[in-house]
Amino acid sequence: MGDGGLLSLSWNNHKATFCHILSTLREKERYTDVTLACEGKFYPVHKLVLSTCSEYFESMFEHTPCKHPIIVLKDLKSDEVESLLSYMYAGVVNVAQNDLARLIKAAELLKVKGLAVPDEPPQEVENRKNSPPRSSRDDRSSPHPKRRRRDDSDGVAGEQHGTNASPPASPRTSPYHAASEFHQDNSRTHNEGHVSEHRTEKSIDRLEHDVRSDAKSTGDLNPDQHNPAKPCSPLQVMLEETLVKEEIMDHLPEDKDSLMGSGMDYGSMTSDGRLENSSSDGGTQEHQLLSAKYEQQSLAPSQTHHLPEAVVEALAGPSGMQGWLGGGGDMSGTFSGVDSYGGDSRHQDLRQPLPTQQPQAHQMVRLDSAGSFPDPGVSSGRGGAAAPAIKLHQCSHCGYSTFKKFNLDNHLRIHTGEKPFACSHCQYRSTTKETLRRHILIHTGEKPYACKVCPYRSTQSGLLRNHVLTHHVNLASLPGPKR
DNA sequence: CAGCAGGGGGCGT
DNA sequence: CGCCCCCTGCTGC
Structure with missing residues (x-):
């Protein structure tokens, strides 16, 4: 710029203008690239904003190549989500005193800066292994103009690999818990995303262990907060609260083996259900795996004893399953995943999407503890050529899940002692x-x-x-x- | 080894 | 739901 001296041009109302524009864009649903689903309501928003205001979302998107994921927020009320969105977009939210605690709790779950997490001033972000430096609020000082933003898919996809691969110290990186998303635009090189969860107790135990150790050893769960003092990792908190699901895209992969080979690791799910990065290619098989199991079940009854476990593992965990939005916003084709074992009375429908999903569809996972999600009785029998629709009944006390309510009723007596x-x-x-x-x-x-x-x-x-x-x-x- | 019981899944009604 | 079957673990002879 020049030889004549350095001029500092200041946009006086930058912040206000920015916020206003963002809010306007949100209202008009312009450029929205992620949808939050809560209690049956959908909130089209921007990854950029969510990422900026929440480490939780930032991490999530970082591992979610999907262009337009749908994130199902479980155990949160729609009004809480609305308030948090208002807070994130406008920087302010009005809340009744009575609702404050609830809101804070919700904010904590989502690690919303300023509410639940100390607002991190732009600083040395370099030590964040998994969450690359992101510019802080737009109007803040941002020392590194080139910082990547997470609002768009490109950056994310690219970073994802690098991110995951790099830190030797933290092999598993998925900072977010409870939720996992994976998608991929099918238009690109990879095709599938997938979600997987493990539900068996054994699996859960193992996963939890993993998570904890991860959190502990890498601290990447909460990269920017450096909360060494925190007694328990934030993960644990979110663990059973928020589930996210993700959808998978079609395709198949040439390497199913990879999946199996990975020992059902499905990208390493962590206890909280988060999918550890199964890089884009490990996940693909979720569906196949699933269907394979179903088939197995119907074909060889005698060997299906462990089916539930297997299915569960394949399906999901706390976080997720994949689903598709049926065409045009119709959620009926959703393949929901199992949610965290923390929820109770959970019944979920598993739907296996047909291989021909619309590429553009949002991907989502749903956890409905409230059954809020439209799950019409879409059913095409399990054995049918079409997508099987199965209602999974899960025990609220352990990882047990079954497709028969009757079995669950019997099972529950184990816990109740009745x-x-x-x-x-x-x-x-x-x-x-x-x-x-x-x-x-x-x-x-x-x-x-x-x-x-x-x-x-x-x-x-x-x-x-x-x-x-x-x-x-x-x-x-x-x-x-x-x- | 045999007997029992706990848990679960499959199938038919 | 009911009935049946399977698998598994524990216990006692």
């Missing part, structure tokens, strides 16, 4: 009627299962089987026992 079925012959009580029925055979002396080879009889088919295996396994005629 044993409604009493034996009329003794003091025995059971949690399920079936167990009692089997027990009563002891008293009646009935042994329905008879060995064809010897006089042996048993009350349980499994016992007969074991008997045969140990005594007659060499005989040609295995039992065909029974009743």
Whole structure:
């Protein structure tokens, strides 16, 4: 600029103007590139703004190549979301005293700067491994003009890889918990995004462990806050609160193996359900995996014992599943994921999208603890050629999930200790009627299962089987026992 | 090894 | 929901 001296041009109302424009853009839904869904309501907003005001979103977008993800906020009220958006866009929000605590809590979940997290002044951001420096508020000083912004997909995609790959110290990087998103624009080189979650207790345990250690070791969960003192990682907090889902895009990958090979790591989900970066390619298979499991289930019943776990793992965790918006804003095609094991009474519909999804569709995941999301009874039976619609019933006490409500009811008694079925012959009580029925055979002396080879009889088919295996396994005629 | 019981899934009604 | 089957773990002989 010049030789004549340095001139400082100042836009006096820059801040106000900026805020106003942003708000206007939001109202008009112009340039919005992410949609927040809460209690059935949708809020088209800008990644830039969310990223700017929340580390949580920043991290999320960083790992979400999707052009227009839909983030489902669970356990947040729509009014809280509205207030937070107002706060983020306008820098101010009016809230009743009574609602303040709630709002703050919501802000904490989303790590909204200024409300829940100390507003970080532009500073050395260099140590943030995963969250690259981002300019602070637009009107603030921004030392590095070139800083990337996260509002658009390009940057994000590019950074994502670099980001994840770089920090040796923090192999798993996904700072955000509870939510995970993954998408990819199918128009680009990678195609799929995926979501996955693990629900089994085992998995959860493992994941939690991972998360914690990650948080602890890398601190990248909260990169900019450097909260060494914080006793428990913010992750834990968000863990069960916010779920995000993401959708997957079609495609398949050539390397299904990668997924399987990764040991179902699905991009390493962390306990909170966040998807650790499964880079863009590991995730693809989620769907396939899923469908494969379903098929397996229907084809080989006897081997499906662990199906739920597997499905769960494949599906989701706390965060997510993938779904598609059916055409035109219709959410019916949503494939929702399992949400965090923290929620209760969760019932979710799993929908498997057809391979032909509209490329542009938003991707989203939904967690509806409230069932708010439109989940019309879209159902195409599970075995059908079309997308299976299954209602997943999850135990609020553990990671157990089942597609049958009845099973869940029985299962819940394990936790409640309730044993409604009493034996009329003794003091025995059971949690399920079936167990009692089997027990009563002891008293009646009935042994329905008879060995064809010897006089042996048993009350349980499994016992007969074991008997045969140990005594007659060499005989040609295995039992065909029974009743 | 056999007996029992706990948990769960599949299938039919 | 009911019934049946399967798998698994524990216990006692």
